[in-house]
Amino acid sequence: MSFELRRAQRLGGASLLLLGTAATSAFAQEPAQVKSSTEIPSVTVTAPSPIVRRVVPTRSPVRVARSGRSRSQQRTAEATPAAPAAAQQGVLPIVTNQFATVTVVPNEEIRREGGGQLGDLLFSKPGITGSSFAPGASSRPIIRGLDVNRVGIVENGTNANGASDLGEDHFVPIDPLATNQIEVVRGPAALRYGSTSIGGVVSATNNRIPDGLPSCAPSFQTYGLPTKAPLAAAATSPCVTAETRTAFSSVDRGVESGVLLDTGGGNFAFHADAYGRTTSDYAIPGYPYLNDPSQPVNGRQPNSATRSDGASIGGSYFFQGGYIGASITQNDSLYHIPGIDGADHNTRIDGHQTKINVKGEYHPDAAAIDAVRFWAGATDYRHNEIGLADPADLNSDGIRQTFTNKEQEIRTEVQLMPFNARFAEVTTALGFQVGHQELTAPSPDNPGTLFNGLWDPNNNTRVAGYAFNEFKFTEATRAQIAGRIEHVELHGTTPNFPADYLPDGTPQVGIARNPSFTPKSGSIGLLQDLPGGMVGSITAQYVERAPKAAELFSRGAHDATATFDIGNPNLTIETAKSVEVGVRKATGPFRFEATVYYTHFDNFIYRRLTGVMCDDDFASCGTPGAELNQAVYSQRNANFRGGEFQSQRDVGAFRGGIWGIENQLDFVRATFTDGTNVPRIPPLRMGGGVFWRDDNWLMRVNLLHAFAQNDVAVIAETPTAGYNLLKAEVSYKTKLDRNWFGAREMMAGIVGNNLLNANIRNSVSYTKDEVLMPGIGVRAFANFKF
Numbered sequence: 001m002s003f004e005l006r007r008a009q010r011l012g013g014a015s016l017l018l019l020g021t022a023a024t025s026a027f028a029q030e031p032a033q034v035k036s037s038t039e040i041p042s043v044t045v046t047a048p049s050p051i052v053r054r055v056v057p058t059r060s061p062v063r064v065a066r067s068g069r070s071r072s073q074q075r076t077a078e079a080t081p082a083a084p085a086a087a088q089q090g091v092l093p094i095v096t097n098q099f100a101t102v103t104v105v106p107n108e109e110i111r112r113e114g115g116g117q118l119g120d121l122l123f124s125k126p127g128i129t130g131s132s133f134a135p136g137a138s139s140r141p142i143i144r145g146l147d148v149n150r151v152g153i154v155e156n157g158t159n160a161n162g163a164s165d166l167g168e169d170h171f172v173p174i175d176p177l178a179t180n181q182i183e184v185v186r187g188p189a190a191l192r193y194g195s196t197s198i199g200g201v202v203s204a205t206n207n208r209i210p211d212g213l214p215s216c217a218p219s220f221q222t223y224g225l226p227t228k229a230p231l232a233a234a235a236t237s238p239c240v241t242a243e244t245r246t247a248f249s250s251v252d253r254g255v256e257s258g259v260l261l262d263t264g265g266g267n268f269a270f271h272a273d274a275y276g277r278t279t280s281d282y283a284i285p286g287y288p289y290l291n292d293p294s295q296p297v298n299g300r301q302p303n304s305a306t307r308s309d310g311a312s313i314g315g316s317y318f319f320q321g322g323y324i325g326a327s328i329t330q331n332d333s334l335y336h337i338p339g340i341d342g343a344d345h346n347t348r349i350d351g352h353q354t355k356i357n358v359k360g361e362y363h364p365d366a367a368a369i370d371a372v373r374f375w376a377g378a379t380d381y382r383h384n385e386i387g388l389a390d391p392a393d394l395n396s397d398g399i400r401q402t403f404t405n406k407e408q409e410i411r412t413e414v415q416l417m418p419f420n421a422r423f424a425e426v427t428t429a430l431g432f433q434v435g436h437q438e439l440t441a442p443s444p445d446n447p448g449t450l451f452n453g454l455w456d457p458n459n460n461t462r463v464a465g466y467a468f469n470e471f472k473f474t475e476a477t478r479a480q481i482a483g484r485i486e487h488v489e490l491h492g493t494t495p496n497f498p499a500d501y502l503p504d505g506t507p508q509v510g511i512a513r514n515p516s517f518t519p520k521s522g523s524i525g526l527l528q529d530l531p532g533g534m535v536g537s538i539t540a541q542y543v544e545r546a547p548k549a550a551e552l553f554s555r556g557a558h559d560a561t562a563t564f565d566i567g568n569p570n571l572t573i574e575t576a577k578s579v580e581v582g583v584r585k586a587t588g589p590f591r592f593e594a595t596v597y598y599t600h601f602d603n604f605i606y607r608r609l610t611g612v613m614c615d616d617d618f619a620s621c622g623t624p625g626a627e628l629n630q631a632v633y634s635q636r637n638a639n640f641r642g643g644e645f646q647s648q649r650d651v652g653a654f655r656g657g658i659w660g661i662e663n664q665l666d667f668v669r670a671t672f673t674d675g676t677n678v679p680r681i682p683p684l685r686m687g688g689g690v691f692w693r694d695d696n697w698l699m700r701v702n703l704l705h706a707f708a709q710n711d712v713a714v715i716a717e718t719p720t721a722g723y724n725l726l727k728a729e730v731s732y733k734t735k736l737d738r739n740w741f742g743a744r745e746m747m748a749g750i751v752g753n754n755l756l757n758a759n760i761r762n763s764v765s766y767t768k769d770e771v772l773m774p775g776i777g778v779r780a781f782a783n784f785k786f
Helices: 003-028 032-037 061-067 071-078 107-113 231-236 340-344 549-553
Strands: 101-105 128-130 141-143 151-155 181-186 200-205 239-249 254-265 268-279 306-319 322-336 348-362 369-388 397-416 425-440 458-472 477-495 510-513 520-529 534-545 555-558 563-566 574-585 590-614 628-654 657-672 685-693 697-706 723-735 745-753 777-785
Touching: 101 107, 107 181, 107 723, 107 745, 107 777, 141 151, 141 181, 141 200, 458 549, 477 549, 555 628, 563 590, 657 697
Parallel strands: 151 200, 563 628
Antiparallel strands: 101 181, 128 141, 181 200, 239 254, 239 777, 254 268, 268 306, 306 322, 322 348, 348 369, 369 397, 397 425, 425 458, 458 477, 477 510, 477 520, 520 534, 534 574, 555 563, 574 590, 590 628, 628 657, 657 685, 685 697, 697 723, 723 745, 745 777
């Protein structure tokens, strides 16, 4: 057993012991002034399960009878919650009513933290980090050590549909600047979203397809659905609301700004937004290139500038018991790729995505069906990888590689009315999902050859059905049983690589491959209310994943990972068997979440580095001076085990507000069954800090320590030094007099990042030996609502 694992186990045990002691203390004596002053946020999540449970507000039966509404109107109106009171910012949101472990990043936290990519925003969350290939430009979330092919990313219920899962240098076409809430489902989320989410899912939501009518009043009500204003009021009082989001950052001389507009009247609601950001090369605290001290560096990470922008317009029509809406979104990004090769060749990526989304919800006037929901999306994505063919010849600048992704998806869910099965109240949701994807990756550098791009054009089709059943035995005991079956068909071409993957002079020809897979998955979970406001959970899951196109059909140079990828058309289904146990507490002055998990993978798919070096084609493999590591997609059994803990304790009152402490811990240990290490796994991290908040102000200081990562793969992976990440923030939120240039609410603040100016290298990044994370910097932001 490695030293890091023994240390993680000791710290994990100590944390659980500390948790028990703190919890006992909190239950024994909860200061009255703290308890009464803290407003716990009302956390609403939609990603983990298709079953939506609503709090039924008390209503007068006389008022309902006189309203003259149909049974459907009465039922849907009674099924919607009253609007929650605004919670104080900075309160740790803990989700206790879901069988999966869910991390929620609410709107105000997104505004404070910023970040150009989801991986940057989630970098320090327990159990989550970012790939950090190009900080600020391409950073995809990594959950519990699992990355591109096992973590799904969705926006408003449909896949993000970019190319970030096809290469670590590709950007995620979801910008936090236009996002209102992010939910991260840690652990297998494949039952709802498909086998490509075997490690988890990141769900971003916004109002691009309005699910409610805007309200210009200080508070809002609902109309038949989780909407934001009653139809009758909207019909006579149409209004327009607006929000501006602006920030400046010193470390990269960055500027970002966004405008969001919502309007509605009668049965219609409309939304429009536009945003943009630009940064220059970001400042770094030291020399970035560990293995080449000869490169010129001027205190900034060479070739790290970015520019991105986007816009969207959408609208919804509300009718008796439901709504239907659509949106069209354009995402554009032009960013540079840091690293020695990227800087030498002035490598940059010019990406564009056009996406059309449709979604709706209907509550029929039927005895058996509670709601019907659907999502549909179509994406046209393209990016060009641009750079110098010859670093010494500026005239050789041009397109080196192109990626395209045309994808369509439809998902429909039907939630049935709860029924009494004597032993429990049972609620069932049934889902159906179908998708089609066409991928190309041509390159002008090798025209007319088998190695013209990373893979030949390929396509895949996915069809799936799933069911969720929740059993409410008592108010304190609930269970869930869920299952999914899907069928995946893929079509592509691979060369006839020699069996040992070494050049032997055999002429290569393209061979058509048409594999198909039928993954099946199931889960069972239990939620139990515990004394002191705690909730315990235990889940067991069996999840299968079909190989993806890149794993099957790759056959060429992949500059992002500095590898020559060789796909394996003989890959079989990957299987994960998981057990997870958690304890959570969301209310009171002491709030916490503790989770431990164990996952065994059969036929875990990974890039196996052979130790052979290649250049641009297979014939170059093994020649002296070649620069790319030959990587063969292979399968081995593997074990992942780990845990996460985070807590927040309101200690007491101070100067009209509340001060307290918070801490976090996360670790994951991943090995193959022979004891060797799975490559690129996050290190053990632990941290904590202090905060003070009142109704308007939030002040916080946090230190996160990442231990050194020495548990690395045998070939082509180097150890990573530990680091200390110190952050501090001050923000102010208040209502405004409408006479003050029309704004009704303001939030502004300053956030200091990496205040120790530490050299930070991300152990999961392919470029960690050449790319430092940004140094000390200050981010100032201001948001206004009109």
